[in-house]
Structures are given as C-alpha cells and as structure tokens.
Amino acid sequence: MLFSSSFVSAAFMMLSSVTALPQPENGALSGRATGPCAAGSYLYNATTCAFCPVGSYCDGTSGQAQQCDSGHYQPSINSTSCLATVPGYYQNAKGANNTIPCPVGSYQPYGAQAFCYGAPKGRFQNMTGQATVCGTCCGWAAPLQNNNINPVNCSGTTPNAWPSSGDGCTAANTTCVRAATCIQLANGTCPAETIRG
C-alpha cells in the first residue's frame, strides 16, 4: 500500500534542519513509503512521503513535488496539478500559492500569464484585476507609453484629442464631439469610445 499505518506526527513537526525544497506543509509527513508515494504527496526521503505543499503539485509519477510554473498557482496542499491564472490576474513567480490582480494602469486579456500589459498611449485602466483596457474619449488623452491610470482633460493651447489616440492632446481640430467626462464605471465598464487593447 502507498501509505503505511504509522502516521508520522508531532515528532516530526520541526524540520528546520531539512534544506531540500519544497518543504512539507507544516512539516506534515504523510506516511512511510513502502512504494511510490500517492498522487498529491511526494517522496520526502527514501522512507517517507509528505503532503504536497502549496505552490506545488505532485502527480504521483515522479515521486517529486514540482513547483507551479509562472502563470499558475496552487493554494491547497495535496494537489496533483496547479491552477492557471484567469484574465485580469497574473503570477510572475514559480511555486506561488496565490494569483495577483493586475495593478491599476495595466490589464491582462488571457489566462495562464506571468505579467500584465501596461495601458499604452491612448488607453487607460483605472481599476485592478481587469482583463481589458479602456480607450480615451474625444478631448481626453492618456499620454504615457505605459500604465496610464486615468485620462487627462485636454485644455489650454492643446484642447483637442481624437478618441483612443496615441497623439495625446493637440492644438489641431478634431471632428469628434468632445466628451464632458471620461470616467470608468465602478464595475469596470469603460466610457464611450473604448476599444479593446
């Protein structure tokens, strides 16, 4: 059988001298190995299996705990696979137990990703955890190359802007109808004249 009856308990809770990674979750050893360790656990040493720790998966074939790849994570112990990040989230680290919402000024349309895209010129993103990016409105501009959080209201000697334009505020006339506001709604909905980045 994969696990013997002798469950290793409190005697082995302190494992600070063990340097091999990954460490068992809370020092939890799953049992004596008399054969391969079961899926969801891994071969801790020659005679002992341990619960697969968070941030890793143990598919039961290699006997080893494998760190989740970037773009993936695992918050639970005993896992046989990792979870992919969903759109609007990312994970840049290997061996992660959580997923990270894209910061304001960035977005991620795809799952299983290690980064978020910065909102480029003419686009902005006011909220965290978003899969899409907003385009600016007529008369409003987002001038940075990356990570625009809010559009600016064009005024002064450069009062105009085409919607979603990388040209920013300009003195040149536009034929579009100037928007009085260019605010993203609290549920993430972009203002009018929005395109997906």
Ligand SMILES: *[C@@H]1O[C@H](CO)[C@@H](O)[C@H](O)[C@H]1NC(C)=O
């Ligand atoms: C494996 O680890 C357990 C718990 O630390 C220990 O009791 C056992 O002696 C170890 N076995 C080997 C072969 O190192």
Ligand SMILES: *[C@@H]1O[C@H](CO)[C@@H](O)[C@H](O)[C@H]1NC(C)=O
């Ligand atoms: C992990 O697996 C062991 C062995 O099957 C079980 O005793 C334990 O409750 C499991 N823990 C979790 C959090 O699933």
Ligand SMILES: *[C@@H]1O[C@H](CO)[C@@H](O)[C@H](O)[C@H]1NC(C)=O
């Ligand atoms: C989960 O990941 C966070 C961030 O990396 C870390 O601080 C925490 O210790 C991890 N939790 C466990 C149970 O490993």
Ligand SMILES: *[C@@H]1O[C@H](CO)[C@@H](O)[C@H](O)[C@H]1NC(C)=O
């Ligand atoms: C998002 O936009 C609102 C309204 O323009 C603003 O009050 C808020 O500060 C913005 N959020 C961030 C993080 O800049």
Ligand SMILES: *[C@@H]1O[C@H](CO)[C@@H](O)[C@H](O)[C@H]1NC(C)=O
């Ligand atoms: C935007 O700028 C225009 C031109 O300066 C001004 O008329 C308008 O009141 C401003 N709107 C907001 C919401 O600040």
Ligand SMILES: *[C@@H]1O[C@H](CO)[C@@H](O)[C@H](O)[C@H]1NC(C)=O
């Ligand atoms: C903008 O358009 C108005 C009306 O057509 C015109 O009078 C004005 O000269 C134009 N300004 C520029 C800078 O082209």
Ligand SMILES: *[C@@H]1O[C@H](CO)[C@@H](O)[C@H](O)[C@H]1NC(C)=O
């Ligand atoms: C966002 O809120 C607006 C205004 O309350 C509503 O019309 C729109 O349907 C909402 N969109 C989503 C995706 O919930």
